[in-house]
Amino acid sequence: MSLGITMDPAEADVPPVVDRPPEAGAWPHRHLLDVDALSWSDIQLVLRTTDAMREVLARPIAKVPALRGTNVTILFYEASTRTRVSFEVAARNLSADVVNVAVAASSVTKGESLVDTVKTVEALGARILVMRHASSGAPYLAARHFSGHVLNGGDGWHAHPTQALLDLYTMRAKLAGAIAGAAGADQDGRFLSGRKVVILGDVLHSRVARSNIWTLTAAGADLWLCGPATLLRGFEAWARAGAGGAANGRFTVTSDPAAALRDADVVMALRIQQERMASGLLPSLREYAARFGLTADRLRLASPDAFVLHPGPMNEGVEIAPDVAAGPRSVITDQVTNGVAVRMALLYLLAGSTASDTVGG
Numbered sequence: 001m002s003l004g005i006t007m008d009p010a011e012a013d014v015p016p017v018v019d020r021p022p023e024a025g026a027w028p029h030r031h032l033l034d035v036d037a038l039s040w041s042d043i044q045l046v047l048r049t050t051d052a053m054r055e056v057l058a059r060p061i062a063k064v065p066a067l068r069g070t071n072v073t074i075l076f077y078e079a080s081t082r083t084r085v086s087f088e089v090a091a092r093n094l095s096a097d098v099v100n101v102a103v104a105a106s107s108v109t110k111g112e113s114l115v116d117t118v119k120t121v122e123a124l125g126a127r128i129l130v131m132r133h134a135s136s137g138a139p140y141l142a143a144r145h146f147s148g149h150v151l152n153g154g155d156g157w158h159a160h161p162t163q164a165l166l167d168l169y170t171m172r173a174k175l176a177g178a179i180a181g182a183a184g185a186d187q188d189g190r191f192l193s194g195r196k197v198v199i200l201g202d203v204l205h206s207r208v209a210r211s212n213i214w215t216l217t218a219a220g221a222d223l224w225l226c227g228p229a230t231l232l233r234g235f236e237a238w239a240r241a242g243a244g245g246a247a248n249g250r251f252t253v254t255s256d257p258a259a260a261l262r263d264a265d266v267v268m269a270l271r272i273q274q275e276r277m278a279s280g281l282l283p284s285l286r287e288y289a290a291r292f293g294l295t296a297d298r299l300r301l302a303s304p305d306a307f308v309l310h311p312g313p314m315n316e317g318v319e320i321a322p323d324v325a326a327g328p329r330s331v332i333t334d335q336v337t338n339g340v341a342v343r344m345a346l347l348y349l350l351a352g353s354t355a356s357d358t359v360g361g
Helices: 009-013 040-057 082-093 114-123 138-144 161-174 176-180 207-218 235-241 257-261 285-292 332-351
Strands: 071-076 097-102 128-133 149-155 196-200 222-226 251-254 266-269 307-309
Touching: 040 161, 040 207, 040 332, 071 082, 071 114, 082 097, 082 128, 082 149, 082 332, 097 114, 114 128, 114 138, 128 138, 128 332, 138 149, 149 161, 149 332, 161 176, 161 207, 161 307, 161 332, 196 207, 196 257, 207 222, 207 251, 222 257, 235 251, 251 257, 307 332
Parallel strands: 071 097, 071 128, 128 149, 196 222, 196 266, 222 251, 266 307
Antiparallel strands: none
16 A cells, blocks of 8 residues: 555554445544545545555456445536546445436426435435535535535535545655655655645636645645736735645745746646636637646746646647647646545545534535
């Protein structure tokens, strides 16, 4: 289960072979609605459990009976490929009974409310509800009316906790050798300590960026957010307030891509979300690509060992050049693979939770 990184004694909490239900009480949260409810030790437990799930995925038959008999219902009100399929594969790998609700073909089209839908799927046996919704806060409403566990698969512009955790896991895996080499992590295991991480693109509309702010600062990153000023509104105040996943979780906001990318260790490009874009925020996609697109030339400003992430789906030629997306520095396909392992870990941990909180953690 080790990546060559020195772990604390709490690693014993995670079995190397995950083929039984987790012990009750191992995970202190009833739901996962955002990462801001997680402590750094919670995040470390997710990462260690993901190591175990990666071992499962490496087996000839990547399946264990850990959640046999558990009903996992996937309820997505927005279109998705990576996240929805990833959750489905993760649940099936744990032998859960998976119900995938096609909202477009459900009673929602007849006016059924979210609360009624949640109560219906619970009455049909759902124990874990994985949910995506276009309205920020919708999973919190669902959690108030669902007696099982709610896992947020993305809500509006607000949060995408599993994406942030899989991004963090991907960075940890990529940096494993350097971390084991000594200077990579501080005494609390914050393995991004002293490393410059850049999020470049449409930050304003990005639930991914909002959740990543918490996890990346928790891991000790020197975090930079970069994009057109119109797509950074409100983040300057957040940065000044020092809010983030660590006591000193500050980050830098800039519209200067050269300053942001210079000596960066990790660069994450974000999609320009045309479906959420109000008129006037950008002159044109062509101008955005010319000024802020992640090209090979711009990437040369970063550290020679820097690597590139993208949460997908990508607009190649807009926020990221095709040769960068498919280039040797890209770990974008690793993110997709790690997404299955991280979601397996979270389903596994939630299934073992006996926490009684109604909303929040």
